[in-house]
Amino acid sequence: MGDLKLANTPSIKSMPSDQGNHSNERSNPDIIDGNEYIDPKIERSLVRKFDIFILPMCALVYYTHTLDRANLGNAKTMGIQTDLGLINNEFSLVLILFYIPYGICNIPAALLAKRFNPARVIPLMMGTWGALSTITASTTNFGGLLTVRILIGIVEASFMPCVYLYYSLFYTRKELALRTAAWGFTGFIAGATSGLIAWDVSQWHRSLSGWQYLFLIEGGMTVAISVIVFFVLPRDTSSKFFTADEQRVARIRLSRESELEGVGKIEWETAFAVLSNWHVWAFAAMAFLCGVGVASASNFLPTMVKRIATTTPKANLYTVGPNLVAAAVQIVSSWISDRYQQRALVSFFTLLVSMVGFILLATLDLVHNTRVGYFITYLITFGTYMPELLMPLWLSSNLTSASARAVALGLFIGGQNIGGILSSAVFRDEYAPVYKPALITVAICQGILLLALLAMRQTYVTLNRKLARGEIGPVKGMENNPGFRYAI
Template identity: 80%
Template sequence: MAEIKPDNTPSVRSMPSDPEKDVNLTTVDRDEYIDPKIEKSLVRKFDLLILPMCALVYYSHTLDRANLGNAKTMGIETSLHMVGNQYSLVLILFYIPYGLCNIPAALLAKRFNPARVIPIMMGCWGSLSMITAATTNFGGLVALRILIGVVEASFMPCVYLYYSLFYKRKELALRSAAWGFTGFIAGATSGLISWDVSQWHRSLSGWQYLFLIEGGMTVGLAIIIFFVLPRDTNSRLFTPEERRVAQIRLLRESEEEGAGEISWDVAFQVFRNWQVWAFSAMAFLCGVGVASASNFLPTMVKRIAQSTPQGNLYTVGPNLVAAFVQIVSSWISDRYQQRALVGFCTLLVSMIGFILLATLDLVHHTHVGYFLTYLITFGTYMPELLMPIWMTSNLTRASARAVALGIFIGGQNIGGILSSAVFREQYAPVYAPALITVAICQGLLLVGLLVMRQFYVYQNKKLARGELAPPKGMENNPDFRYAF
């Protein structure tokens, strides 16, 4: 049904246009009528300008996350004279700064604009990845992975904050899945590159070429993204009418803060918000599975494959299937606004996959084992995508979102420490204790998703009955409801 403009309601179409002047937020009224054609054009521009660039960022981020797992199957441990559980120690030491630097990274992005911070950090981790090819011992690899953990900690909070500058909360899942989809493509790409370079017989080892190629790709993409990514909706890429519509859209969902400003009172209040800590605990549980699938999928597949090149090639299929599942599931989540239930259903499939992979005898049933790797990637990553969108949708200030994202993503990344600690060499080749640990964490996460969903359903019922006041910043929006 077409939207009907009420009489005497201010309209975006009635505003004078001055292409040399930015939108003045003091004159924007959240109740102004929005021309659907202008809004549709605006969102289309967002999708064409922002989604491809953010997808490329995630592509490079996933390349770096996947290459160490593939390098393990290509002999990096032998080349660097690593023994025992030193590979797991490298992962643990990576996840410590990766989990602790999220809040500073989020505040840095809030202060200096995510569109500037993202490509700079991206260029840093790409350069460090290239330098990894020159390392000759365990200590050098540890030092480089710690530095990579510091700069990569900026990725998730920066991208989610950047999205919040443009999209409404009900539009976020599918848009986030766009770069998540590219991440799975990156995982598949890394498998293909690893398969190719592992068969080279040149002056360097295959894993060294892997780091040089993928790190170089990241640096090149960072340069492009720095100049292409729009800073905000005041960009000259948008018409004056589109800029105004963009501000009205977001004003209806959050309390505006000045660009580059941080409200410290609001930021510190987040630490007293139990819902944020609950999401952070669920992020930790989610992170155990995400890190396990990311870092050890090549190892699990190698158990089934006949050779290292074949094992790397076999990682392509599970990643491609996971990409398709993520796009479809995200569309369903946006269409029906069901973050928790979509995450629950997809994660349940992956939990079953981890349990079966740990308990079945796959020595004589390798095809069954390979099928189970598809189940593992099917839903492990969905809560990682949906939960931060769900959490930040229920916060109405950008400073609060920045800190909350830092806490959430920090919890998720710390989950990688547990994952790295349980995948120990003495558990090879099955890694049954590690796989059962992941399954238990995913089971607890399933319970957490349902509990938090019911909490917000109950809050919405109280809002509808007038028993609960809208959160600060939404006092003039009686239609506000919490996302679940």
């Protein structure tokens, strides 16, 4: 795994003393020196353009992705089980089988994006899952719903690894968390939006059921937005959106943290060699633990709220508040993570709050204390999603090859998505309305993850100390950048 700079390492190098040599290098666009001077004005202009063209589009993609992840949970409160004649644990089975392709197709999707460009793959996959979402409204039985959800799982598997990989083509480590939280913020807005739409359509009395209108509206929105995303997302830093000086600065920035492989090329040996690194598998295991909580909060929050709200419209409406508060927490926590370059500690303290929330939700008598129960749902969304955001950034920051990142991120997201299988399996109908065994299971997974976060952080702290003392190094791929250190 490649190293990264310490938090106090400047991102803008001082003006080199040998002006002539660097002038000759700048005259040759094919020669990139990571120590080359960067004009702060050009860098600010470049990052500003990244934020203008990339952030809104990725935010819209995540918005639609979260809509689909939330709508099945809302549909459950709107009678989809009764309308489709689902019996026993067939609804849970739909969720479980969705997570299988959602968990195993991540590496192929990431490699597909590396080969054909994430800016093309992301909107194409997005339009496909939007179309499949609209088709869900036409299902009439368990088999039809299961088929559509499996297909959606295949195409939605592309989203997370592709977007993280795409971000690594533009942003540096010190910029990643807050930018990722910017589109993650819209995910919580999507959760709130889905609750509002569900609350509205659940009161319609027309030819279709409320859950059918939910899928039609949200699926149609996704298809329309995917067209916009396809034409706006920059393909790479050589896009027409950027001047020649900005393009060069972009390459210098990336050369300081990774090998310059270019878009449309896969270093196959490097890509799969990363699978022999135990750090990558440790992150995949942590992703699984994280995924149990993420899937539980996403799929079953409306169900958990309904036990407090007592009616379907209120259950859907009451999911808005926890999602909005969680969005604000995510923005603040991501800023702190970027400012102090602390991925593990920020993940740890926010997740600790959510673990306490799951324990309280499982153990307290909330039938007679509904206000307390509703407050606890805010604790659940407070930190459950933070490791989901920060850990893949942490992992990719410690890899210097984009090909290696594609495989590692695919494995990480796959582990997280497979965690959804355990979540779906433990939220069984016979555990309703409290779902105590399921909630305790989530809390245990989060407790183990808390310990793993601290252990992995200490691993990198130890490696950084050895690098500083010269006991190990140089790191493969970063031989010309001995000042790089592992992200912690």
